[in-house]
Amino acid sequence: MLGNLKGLLVTFATMIRKPVTYQYPKEHKPIEDRYMGFPVLMWDEKVEEPYCTGCMVCVRYCPTQCMTAVMKDNPLHADGKSSRRKIVDTFEINLGRCIVCGICVDVCNFDAIEMSHEHELSKYARNDNRSDLGRLLEMGWAYQQETGWRPAKEKAAEEATAEAEN
Amino acid sequence: MVDVSVESQSEGQLDTVQMLVNMGPQHPSTHGVFRMVLMVDGERIVDVEPHIGYLHRGSEKLCEGEIYAQIVTLFDRLDYISNLNNEMAFCRAVEKLMSLEVPERAEYVRVILCELNRVASHLLFFGTFGIDAGAMTPIMYAFRDREKIQSMFEAVTGARMMHNYIRIGGVKNDVPDDFRQRMTALIGELRQGIDEADRLLSFGEIFLARSKGIGVIAPERAIAYGASGPTLRASGVPMDVRKDAPYSIYDRFDFGIPIGEKGDSWDRFYVRVEEMRQSLSIIEQALRDMPEGPTITPTRLVLRPPQGEVYVRGENPRGEIGVYLVSNGADRPYRVKVRPPSFCNLMAIRELLLNTYVADAVVILGSLDIVLGEVDR
Amino acid sequence: MVERHRPGHTTPQAAVALDEKGQALERLLPDVLARFNPELGAAVDLVTATVNPSDVAEACLTLRDSPECRFDYLTCLCVVDYEEHLQVVYHLYSTTHKHMMVLKANVSPEQAVVPTVTSVWVGADWFERESHDLFGVTFDGHPNLAPLLLYEGFEGYPGRRNFEMPEYAEW
């Protein structure tokens, strides 16, 4: 019967200890820096356009085929404001289908898509998880604001120059 | 195969009628969508017919249509409690086929995460086994610690369950800077947590009465069934892929494999508890020795491994996972076959359950620790 | 499921590297399996032996019981569809000698019959049922070849490569 008594003592000890749970809707667990939420599109502040060119590489390598993208000629390029010849026209991700694997981020050549910290899947309408370009950019902008994200290429270039200066 | 007639088997007693009880797929203790049709004589089970396949998603067929990089995500979803171990098995298969070298640091990261994954998986087992036996508190203790592990995974891989972190040729990215400190702290907490949960459940007399001597499987039978992992080791067979055919860098660590003596439910339970402690010691050693360096051998995005076939074995928390990969040189595998550990362990269920009580059936099924995601694939 | 073969590109073969145990088995197997006329080969680090489908059960029994092999553990049983033939693949392991080998048997897709090995290893039971489900290989003498993963009355063998997948449309 000793084991049983020991069990009672253990539960008594935990009873007088502080609970370890979070009061979820009121208080959120901090999200880790690397947390992969939904894939979102990033906004190039310098030229006021998305980084995405609609090249479809992410669409092709998506294991669940949850994305669609359409490319168009970039009007800003014609005006000479942007170096991007092509730009994304429409982009849709069905976040209900997305498995958050991050392959789209790995394959993207333009640092245009990123795994955000957004993770709320519950929506008010049946197909509300189909996010169009506007919403993806909006979420991406929020992520950019939150984390001070900069494209990896830019970062690498800066680091290289900093090193060169040293 | 025991012959069972539906008529009454009692002689000179009251006439009794046997009853067919459908246990699952919605039964609270069948661990997923597993279904057993039990023929019971009162509370005693006289026949069992297991049914699986409710979660059959055709993962192996799906692999044939995906490029190698995408298949890792499919392997995440086989045994969704030990994702990293599955990923590792698949990546090792491809690496072996291509004779690809994996950087040293990547191997260490892989081993640390896989062992951590093993602890997480066994913690889940600890909790659910308590629930099966009727104790409602152990699962909370287990989840308290499991939550910390999941947070650690979140910090390293970016995802709590479906990581897609172990890649062909290494791991996705290097571990965060404060990895070593956080892991050291985590190991301490886990040690304490496991000890506490162990004190609560493992040696309580009621629990011992419920699990000792229940569902005994002899070593020869376990081997014949192809059982592996803790289920086999509880029967006293010291078979562990990490020791028998050391893969990755497991030969560099000093660790023991817990083996049982009787092969009953309690042994299967306690082998896992001890295994958690051994895993923590492996993690400690790996953290100590982890070198600096790159974490991935760069490969092309679309891999075309040479023609051939390869079979790799790995030690999952539930037993031996095998990946049989046939390639014809194209960018997609020709055939992928997974040898699912709990599929084989589950096969013995009929033999284990015959002539036990309904209440024992729950405990025995719990002690096998199955995950239907990999049983059905 | 298009395999993109680049023109003028010969597919490289996977490198074979048998370890000591594998080499020992390679020397050993012709004697043990002499009766069955095996065709020996290697798959990266495992010895493979191909036998006639009708001999599979006996070959397995021999492999299990011969003292120097002792393949008492059926690790994996699977079927590979090579379109012109189906290959039943047995991965055998020995818990005493700790070595491993692959046994193979080729059957034609139309007449896919292999004797069961459930009498050799009980653990072959569900593997065989699964292969029967997905590939339509009949395991002669199996006690209960009822569908395991698929539902009763499923048409066709979804594991085979010529199986037409039903169209899927997103809602």
Added chain:
Amino acid sequence: MLLDVALLVALSLTLLTALSVVVLSLVWIERKFLGRIQMRMGPMHVGPFGLLQPVADAIKLMAKEDLLSSWVDRVIYWVAPLVVFVPVLMIWVTIPVARDLVIRNLDLGLFYIIAFSVLSIVGLVAAGWASSNKYAVLGGFRAAAQLVSYEIPLILAVLGVAMLAQSMNLVQVVNEQNVWVYALIQPLGLVIFFIAGLAELGRTPFDIHPAESEVVGGPFVEYSGAHWSVFFLAEYINTFAIAALTVLLYFGGWLFPGLPGDVPIISLAVFLAKTYLVILVIFWIRGTYPRLRIDQLMSLGWKVLVPLAFVNILMTGAYLFYGWPAWVLSLLSVAVLAATVWGLSKAMRTAPRPEVTVRIYNPTSEAGHAG
């Protein structure tokens, strides 16, 4: 006459209301206490500290659709909850909460309580049977087996108290304890009564009949909404009753050294405090232990508790007959208890230490050591 009836009705209604409030409090305490045991908060959102959570639950249960599968035996199905509930309520007629606070102070109070508490078994079996669900049938039969077997040690334990007090009147029993409470004189009886009481309640580790992981809620599996809540109500009132009886029979009821025993408010407060403490112990046990198996439960009942209860009666009889001082009986009781615990541990092969059948095997270092 008319006044009498009116008074009785008024008292019954008061009792029902009081018990409902008690049940609500029990639900809250149980959830909070289990929460703390499991390092959770328990209910937090409805009202301050989740105090209104049980009320919200009650409203939900009342508003819920009462599902009825088409092949149930309707008459029995609808009657079963009442058959469980009414006896549970009836025993409160004679349970005193203070010296003068009792609806009917029956001289055969204990006898009456035991007679009524047996009745609810019928309701559980009927519920299981009428649901026409195999799990419910299994649960119903389990309930029958369990409750009938544990009535016997319960009755025998109560008998020991009745012998000591020379009365079956509960007020009398409490008044007799003004010097030494019976828990001290007869610890063996207390243990038997408490264990058998737990089994009567169907609480962990004896929750065989509603066992969630085995028979999915047992007799209640098909019930929903208001009818299910009647079972629920009955279970909690029963819990309270067993705790109250434990306090009355063994812990001196409303008596507390240094406090007046005849001021109703103080008496009530003391009684409630003691009862809630016993209830906390019941919840504590629930939060800690796994559940026994049906055959282990039966053998514990018949092979351990029933003989022990007889020993208890014999010892009490000898004590009364020879007029020993009270401490002799206490010592005897403790000795028998200790012997039982030792014997049980021996029988379960867990003494002095449970066998650890798992060892660590390390083929490389060849130094296997015990785990």
